[in-house]
Amino acid sequence: MSLLVARGLTVAARVEGEAVPVFRGLNFALAPGRVLGLVGESGAGKSMVGRAVAQLLPPGFRISHGSMEFGGADLVTMPPAARRALLGRDIAFIPQQPLAALNPLQTVAALLDEHHRRLGVRGRRLLREYARAALAAVQLPDPAAMLARYPHQLAADQCQRLLVAMAFAGRPRLVVADEATAALDVIAQADVIALMRALQRASGAAMLFITRDLRLAAGLCDELAVMHAGDIVETGPAAQVLGAPRHPYTRCLQLAIPPMDGPRRALYALPEPMPGLRALARLPGCRFAPRCPVKADYCLRSEPPLAGGAHRSACLRPGLVPAIAAADALSPPPWRPAGQAPVLVLEGLCKSFTTGAWPRRGRVDAVRDVSLRVAPGEFVAVVGESGSGKSTLGRLVVGLERPDAGRIVLAGHDVGAGDAAARRYRVDHVQMVFQDPQAALNPRRRVAAIIAQALEAQGAKFAVRERRVRALLAEMGMPLELGVRSPAQLSGGQRQRVSIARALCSAPPLLVADDIMAGLDISVQAQLLLLLHRLRQDHDFALLFISRDLPVVRHLCDRVLVMHRGAIVEEGPTATVFGWPRHDCTRALLAAVPR
Amino acid sequence: MSGMGTGRLLRRLLYPRWLRSGRVALGLLVVVAMLALALLAPALAPHDPAAQDLTLTLQPVRLGSAFPLGTDGLGRCVLSRLLHGARLALWVAVAAAFGAMLLGSALAYAGGYLGGRTDWLIGRTVDAWTLFPPVVLALILLVGLGAGSTHLVLAIILAEWPRVCRVLCCEVRKGMRRDHVAAARLLGFPHWRTLLLEVVPATVPRLLTLLALEMGSAVVMAAILGVIGLGVTPDQAAWGQMIADGRAVIHQAPANLLAPAAAIVITVAGFNLLGEGLRRTLEPRPVGGRQ
Numbered sequence: 031m032s033l034l035v036a037r038g039l040t041v042a043a044r045v046e047g048e049a050v051p052v053f054r055g056l057n058f059a060l061a062p063g064r065v066l067g068l069v070g071e072s073g074a075g076k077s078m079v080g081r082a083v084a085q086l087l088p089p090g091f092r093i094s095h096g097s098m099e100f101g102g103a104d105l106v107t108m109p110p111a112a113r114r115a116l117l118g119r120d121i122a123f124i125p126q127q128p129l130a131a132l133n134p135l136q137t138v139a140a141l142l143d144e145h146h147r148r149l150g151v152r153g154r155r156l157l158r159e160y161a162r163a164a165l166a167a168v169q170l171p172d173p174a175a176m177l178a179r180y181p182h183q184l185a186a187d188q189c190q191r192l193l194v195a196m197a198f199a200g201r202p203r204l205v206v207a208d209e210a211t212a213a214l215d216v217i218a219q220a221d222v223i224a225l226m227r228a229l230q231r232a233s234g235a236a237m238l239f240i241t242r243d244l245r246l247a248a249g250l251c252d253e254l255a256v257m258h259a260g261d262i263v264e265t266g267p268a269a270q271v272l273g274a275p276r277h278p279y280t281r282c283l284q285l286a287i288p289p290m291d292g293p294r295r296a297l298y299a300l301p302e303p304m305p306g307l308r309a310l311a312r313l314p315g316c317r318f319a320p321r322c323p324v325k326a327d328y329c330l331r332s333e334p335p336l337a338g339g340a341h342r343s344a345c346l347r348p349g350l351v352p353a354i355a356a357a358d359a360l361s362p363p364p365w366r367p368a369g370q371a372p373v374l375v376l377e378g379l380c381k382s383f384t385t386g387a388w389p390r391r392g393r394v395d396a397v398r399d400v401s402l403r404v405a406p407g408e409f410v411a412v413v414g415e416s417g418s419g420k421s422t423l424g425r426l427v428v429g430l431e432r433p434d435a436g437r438i439v440l441a442g443h444d445v446g447a448g449d450a451a452a453r454r455y456r457v458d459h460v461q462m463v464f465q466d467p468q469a470a471l472n473p474r475r476r477v478a479a480i481i482a483q484a485l486e487a488q489g490a491k492f493a494v495r496e497r498r499v500r501a502l503l504a505e506m507g508m509p510l511e512l513g514v515r516s517p518a519q520l521s522g523g524q525r526q527r528v529s530i531a532r533a534l535c536s537a538p539p540l541l542v543a544d545d546i547m548a549g550l551d552i553s554v555q556a557q558l559l560l561l562l563h564r565l566r567q568d569h570d571f572a573l574l575f576i577s578r579d580l581p582v583v584r585h586l587c588d589r590v591l592v593m594h595r596g597a598i599v600e601e602g603p604t605a606t607v608f609g610w611p612r613h614d615c616t617r618a619l620l621a622a623v624p625r
Numbered sequence: 626m627s628g629m630g631t632g633r634l635l636r637r638l639l640y641p642r643w644l645r646s647g648r649v650a651l652g653l654l655v656v657v658a659m660l661a662l663a664l665l666a667p668a669l670a671p672h673d674p675a676a677q678d679l680t681l682t683l684q685p686v687r688l689g690s691a692f693p694l695g696t697d698g699l700g701r702c703v704l705s706r707l708l709h710g711a712r713l714a715l716w717v718a719v720a721a722a723f724g725a726m727l728l729g730s731a732l733a734y735a736g737g738y739l740g741g742r743t744d745w746l747i748g749r750t751v752d753a754w755t756l757f758p759p760v761v762l763a764l765i766l767l768v769g770l771g772a773g774s775t776h777l778v779l780a781i782i783l784a785e786w787p788r789v790c791r792v793l794c795c796e797v798r799k800g801m802r803r804d805h806v807a808a809a810r811l812l813g814f815p816h817w818r819t820l821l822l823e824v825v826p827a828t829v830p831r832l833l834t835l836l837a838l839e840m841g842s843a844v845v846m847a848a849i850l851g852v853i854g855l856g857v858t859p860d861q862a863a864w865g866q867m868i869a870d871g872r873a874v875i876h877q878a879p880a881n882l883l884a885p886a887a888a889i890v891i892t893v894a895g896f897n898l899l900g901e902g903l904r905r906t907l908e909p910r911p912v913g914g915r916q
């Protein structure tokens with residue numbers, strides 16, 4: 031007996047006056063007490079499944095066909111009042127952005143009371159008791175202080191815990207978690223996942239876990255459904271789907287993730303992004319075929335059915351899937367003579383920020399006495415939990431912040447003073463790639479103009495700039511015609527490439543990259559990693575790679591620095607630090623990586 | 626590629642997306658019509674607005690007669706005075722709005738871009754300035770400066786700039802937080818270029834909206850000052866003075882009061898429609914606006 035059964039569920043979107051299916055004829059079933067993971071890249075339609083359950087589809091999207099039965103009643107045809115009675119009680123949600131989901135004007139106590147009153151709890155004392163119990167259930171410490179706080183005073187993981195508590199407070203039969211831990215750092219993510227798993231087991235609720243992180247899903251889910259372009263392409267018990275994938279897409283995704291153990295290997299980069307909604311509507315045959323490494327002619331003609339027993343896949347040639355492998359071995363870093371002068375030397379760098387307003391003014395030491403060296407051409411990673419000061423370190427190096435004490439020596443010149451001469455020197459010697467490529471590119475300029483900004487600042491001639499833009503676009507693997515587009519017309523991965531190209535334009539010997547893989551899909555991330563490896567061969571730059579993703583760090587960087595509360599607590603070659611961590615903080619970070 | 630930034634800016638300004646909105650089209654229609662009437666006033670007006678005919682005072686409204694909207698207590702043609710009053714009202718509206726915009730936005734860009742002490746100083750100046758209600762402030766200034774349309778414009782500018790400055794300053798600060806501004810600084814752009822290419826374009830929609838709304842409010846402020854007898858010299862035709870004069874003869878010739886009042890309402894409505902329309906079409910909608 032299944033709790034949630036989708037039969038032929040189809041959601042259509044209106045794109046420029048044309049009804050286009052987001053996903054078509056989706057079938058899945060979720061038994062009570064089980065966890066189903068919906069996995070796929072952005073645009074696969076997995077979030078829309080979660081929203082369809084809640085009837086929270088964005089404007090222009092609607093369920094056009096099919097049914098979704100919850101405990102025997104169809105959620106699609108049910109009167110809205112009956113559906114509202116189910117939502118929040120029997121069907122609970124854990125949203126993606128914790129802070130945005132909480133009313134900023136209410137304290138934690140008020141938020142919990144409101145929720146509990148809706149669940150039928152009456153009386154001040156009882157409400158207080160329930161609130162405390164809810165906080166205890168999600169291991170939030172110091173309930174008295176916590177209840178008096180407002181959402182903005184909580185850390186991201188505390189907000190998420192609060193939402194988990196609210197979701198499970200009504201003893202729900204189904205919990206829908208949409209990228210619930212995407213905004214958290216590694217350690218907090220592992221904790222919240224463990225918590226969700228424990229609460230789910232204890233309450234016997236079923237869970238729909240929507241994520242783009244294959245490994246996260248592997249650790250949490252009983253069953254997996256891999257989605258591509260609005261279709262479930264493979265589904266079955268999690269161990270089987272990931273252990274012996276029968277669809278090329280699952281296999282390709284697995285190969286695109288850098289491994290945490292075993293030797294470093296090259297990543298498989300899926301060609302082309304997932305087709306857009308309108309392109310999909312016109313695509314005959316298998317919708318994965320344009321990206322598939324093992325496609326045959328007949329794949330383009332007939333649509334493969336989802337076939338098999340417990341472990342089903344929608345592929346006409348599942349026998350070829352295990353043979354898919356990453357193209358080539360990981361190229362070694364280019365050889366460099368030893369004893370070259372370091373490109374970056376930091377000595378006793380300190381930076382603190384004042385927080386709060388006058389009576390309650392405080393000081394936070396963001397960076398404390400940091401010293402490090404980066405050799406030319408070396409890729410150095412800075413890792414740590416959020417708030418460990420790694421981003422501030424990056425901003426200090428490029429000159430967006432001024433240090434309180436200490437020296438910054440860039441290719442032999444002390445630039446710590448931050449005066450006009452130091453700024454001019456920095457332009458040619460260090461550049462930064464920012465985390466959010468959307469904010470980092472001026473939406474009102476064309477790609478070509480953005481890439482050539484460094485030359486524009488020097489007053490270079492048009493012909494010089496044009497040549498450089500052509501060369502850089504080619505190196506980034508982007509077609510030339512993208513040069514006349516505006517950033518809004520690019521995909522996330524393309525925007526990040528433009529951002530990298532702009533930083534490389536003046537050929538600086540040092541690049542600072544602040545969490546540039548965050549929020550990118552697995553296949554896009556693999557492409558960017560490939561790109562960075564290739565650029566390293568052709569160009570001569572060192573990289574300070576600030577990241578929270580340890581597998582990526584292991585794949586890309588030669589040396590790693592671990593930061594904790596503003597100080598470097600451990601450093602060494604990546605293999606040594608990851609293989610034999612010495613500091614507790616490093617161990618905690620490594621233990622939190624989902625495998 | 627040089628000058629592409631300004632070229633694109635111009636094209637964006639002329640991009641017809643904002644003409645597609647009904648509000649903008651209607652607002653522009655009213656404003657342009659008013660401007661045309663004002664510019665052509667000498668040709669359109671049937672009489673000299675100052676010419677008195679004491680034998681024909683307080684004539685009623687009779688379309689098709691020599692005085693279509695009647696005459697006032699001194700026998701002056703109401704329609705002619707209305708048309709000539711539009712010249713003054715629109716000149717004040719445009720000059721005062723642009724003046725307030727120049728002063729307010731210059732300080733907003735300076736404060737928002739430089740931050741720190743400059744921002745603090747400008748912010749507190751705006752705070753102190755807005756302690757006075759703008760009309761009272763303009764009134765005091767006008768008493769000190771004396772009557773005349775130039776003085777009127779100056780008084781309105783000095784009363785209105787803090788509003789522009791405050792609204793725009795938020796916008797500039799928001800723009801400054803975006804990483805592409807930091808990137809431009811890192812790439813070695815001078816301050817003025819970073820400001821002009823990376824910060825200002827994002828604030829242009831708000832600037833245009835504010836400009837239209839400020840014009841409307843300048844018309845109102847000029848009228849208020851006119852009603853209490855300040856503003857222009859008595860020999861100039863102004864809507865505010867017409868209302869003040871018309872109040873005394875409301876029972877004998879209501880058109881003396883209603884005509885200038887209607888002119889003010891229509892003009893301000895035009896400017897506000899234009900401003901609101903621009904706000905809706907040019908400024909990005911808040912994120913996550915579901916249902």
